Amino acid sequence: MLRSREERLSRRTDAFVALLDDTDATLMDTIRATVIGSSDKIVESFYATLMGNPEAATYLSHALVQTRLRAALGRWLGQVFSVRSAEEAATLLRAQEAVGAIHARVEMPLCLLAQAARIIRRVITEELGRAGWDGITTANAVRIADDLVDLAIEGMNEAYLGDLMTSARRQQALQLVTAGHAFALECERMRTSLFQWHRGVLLGLWRQGVTPSPLAATDIALWVTHRAPLTLGDGPQLDALRAGMAALERAGAELLGTREAIGTPTEVGLAAFCSTAASSRRCSRRRPACPASMAASSACS
Template sequence: MPLTPRQESDEATRLDRMAQSWRDHLSKAPQATLQLLAALPGPVVADLANDFYRALLDDPRASRFLSYDDVWTRLKPALERWLHAVLKAKSDDAMELTQLNHRAGSLHARIDLPVDLMTQGFRILRHRLAEALQREEPDPALAYSALCVAGESMDLGLEGMSAAYVSGSERSARSDATYRLFSLMRNAGTERERQRAMLLDWENSLLYMMASGGDISSISTLTETEFGRWFIHKGAPSFGDHEAVVTVQRAMLAIDALLWRLPDAGSDRMHLLEAIRDHLSNIRQSLTVLFEQVSELDSGTDALTALLNRRFLPSVLRREILLSDRSGDRFALLLLDIDHFKTINDRFGHAAGDAALRHVADLLGRLTRGSDYLFRLGGEEFLVVLVDCEEARATMIADQICRQLSATPMDWSGVDQGITVTASIGVAAYDGHPDYEYLMRRTDAAMYQAKQAGRNQVCVSRISPTAD
């Protein structure tokens, strides 16, 4: 959720105060002490970073945020750079240090890193630094002075990170709550009937298969249907903590278990079918209860295309990352940028440009599922969040969108053949990295690669860009 002008002003004031604290601290530190810290050998700093991450990786909770490859190829070098910046800092570096710590704290908030993991890491850093100074400096008084200065520097760093973490977490919580309300209230009546129809279609398919003696094992479990995906990825997080949500979740699991038993049930088949239909009835009743809470609300949508705007993108991506980490199912992003959009505006007028945006939005709606998310990010950029989707399938969908778009000219008065609209599309599948901005950067890089390769094509993210 973007900062308001008042929040931006408050944050700037806080950063200025923190920078002044750094200046005061470093200007009072003895010159010999600063020189000792700045002269610590690179291998010593590398060992500090090694010890920091070894300790964190021993904590079972860290597995959600830290993978082995990420730690040793990306995070450890980043920590070494931070340590060098802190240990070599002078008073003139105060604002740079403040902003560096602010970015780190904001990142921790985005991935919801437990605060005690970070404070534990800083405690280990301080302890290992004390041991290193005792080895490197024969003068105990100078070593102690260096430890005191470095310790206060680390405290200031942790203070800056913590302030940014709290601010970011509060914004995320407000955004998530607002998004939940928005999701509930957006076209509630239409969504309720659509999901009820999907439930009925699944039930009728099961009844037909049983009546015709078909292969019941070919029926998808309810969790795997479009209704199941919608409820897991949109319904449950939108309705929040409500007992009817739990009822639906339990009923879906019970139906899937009964469906698995049906092929070999023999004389019990009708009894199992009756139990399945009872659970379906409970789901319908629970949906009625949940949807009765809501009414229409249009904020959070793009007025021109009726797609979501970027306001709730962080909430959606945080939720999908959490679901993916829990279930093991992957998701993917498609970033689509209309080719030569300025030319369309200049040649045919801004009304044609608006029509092109609606044309793309309509096509995206036809070629994606109801459980997926469609955003207009602004200008001529669109983002698709494909839930329960591996990279190969996401690439196929992107190729289909690209081909269908270029093969379907937009009708426009005075242009007999219509206006051809094409797009460059970047694809990136979630790879386990907990920061959604990292995934967005990968998708953005792939889209620009498609632009540079000649436009009207799809490029898949293969090489992860450097993350903060």
């Protein structure tokens, strides 16, 4: 069962306080002094490494780092390693949720956030390794520092994902509302494309030398080829649509063929043109009727 936001915050706060309580006070004070005292080095190394990532350059600039982010990261380190009570831990972790929401709104990639956390932990580990402790003490200090950083970043990531999920749900709801309207507009656009092709065919019949664009080059033909299978699926509707498009293309070709054979209706007269088309239609009766001949005869009737 999913916990509420406050329950998750309380769980992280308890974990933060338990970590402090389980750590030797002298060791914890030394960790605080080492990290906070080395915060300038940590910040410098952090941004030097991150700025070398081309993807990070989209969200960072030298001016932004110098004026705001450098000081902000230094304060963040001080806040994380200065917590001494449950109230301070809750305040810190609640602030991390606000930071995570900001990261989500600017659409910062999650992989970039993970890289940033890895850099922070690595640099802190390097600084703790220079403290002069024995191996066991150094390992404990590194584990404690990593846990503190992870608890702070956990709240960021949770808010980040929560904000993204909220945005995704809103987008899906909007798509459901607008899908019908969008499809209606798409149908009107396809109808316009078909009408423009039809007008081009008629213009080609009456003007010698004018060759209309083939139906296959129109928007509706591209839609039938690429979009219709996704919208309609494979079924009788799609088959009927494809058959109708093929019939229209054949009908247009037959009418233009009549123009090439005897001339335009302007040159030979509309009656003679339609008579020739009708003769072609009578000849076609000897074979099974096809939609093309029917469309051609309809155009002249």
